[in-house]
């Protein structure tokens with residue numbers, strides 16, 4: 250049995266997670282032991298904190314963790330140290346995952362949903378963003394203070410050490426070896442000292458992968474090139490904050506935020522798998538949530554944690570077929586296609602399996 254810790258979370262989290270568990274059970278019956286874990290807003294309500302120690306322990310002992318999404322307006326006024334997102338950062342840190350993998354690929358049936366010009370989209374879009382996940386500004390020192398002039402001020406520190414850069418660079422180069430062998434490292438080395446270290450360490454790691462071509466781009470330029478020539482990217486590697494922003498940009502290039510999975514990996518095979526979207530409080534409880542992002546996150550879990558590529562392929566093909574038949578949840582609906590609910594989407598995927 251493969252033990253999977255499952256964090257349904259808040260908002261649409263439980264809806265998309267339940268759909269995914271059914272899909273996983275269908276593609277490989279009696280293979281998984283799912284253990285539900287409380288994290289996020291629901292954990293604040295129940296236990297007074299977003300990530301109870303017991304929840305983290307279950308995730309740490311599991312072979313992989315599957316997460317829906319956390320957060321919502323109900324908890325927006327919590328103090329910073331007790332917000333649902335704190336649970337998210339805590340679980341990433343506790344699982345020692347440092348590499349976030351987000352594929353940006355156009356599903357052929359959704360090509361018309363790509364907001365880019367047809368001649369640009371037609372060249373094909375299929376790249377992966379490898380984002381550093383446990384360093385940089387989000388984990389640096391955060392401080393509010395008063396200046397000597399009596400003005401309110403604040404600072405957040407962006408810090409990277411060599412080993413953090415080296416290990417994420419290896420993830421990117423290894424991924425590139427199984428793909429088109431191009432790594433683009435994105436930084437702001439013309440201004441930031443941490444970026445200059447980033448660039449020099451990435452260049453050192455590149456020497457171990459002579460077959461892979463390494464390019465460097467400044468993050469502002471990269472945000473333009475992703476729209477101008479997305480087909481030229483294969484594997485992008487970048488630090489936490491730049492990766493956070495660029496991966497949302499990439500999600501819009503390839504369609505809805507509801508379609509995209511992500512994997513967060515550490516030194517071993519045990520990863521954290523989740524869709525890139527949040528808890529979507531605006532549509533929670535209305536059966537409108539697109540479960541595909543989470544279903545595909547489940548497929549990534551099969552591939553990266555459990556070495557079950559055949560089953561992962563089956564899920565991805567099932568999703569492709571359903572889209573080919575014109576079935577769409579609201580977020581990916583266009584004229585001429587058929588609007589269905591989140592549960593109907595799940596049923597349609599299961600039927601293809």
Ligand code: NAD
Pocket residue numbers: 261265317318319320321322334337506507508523525526527528529530531532537538539540542580
């Ligand atoms: P969001 O991703 O929840 O929603 C953005 C928009 O996309 C909304 O209009 C929503 O309806 C739509 N959307 C998102 N997922 C969808 C899906 N599967 N199907 C159809 N439509 C979908 O982002 P937000 O509104 O900025 O954040 C809402 C809450 O989620 C906040 O509390 C935020 O902190 C939290 N959040 C959590 C995570 C996470 O758990 N990993 C990530 C991002 C945001």
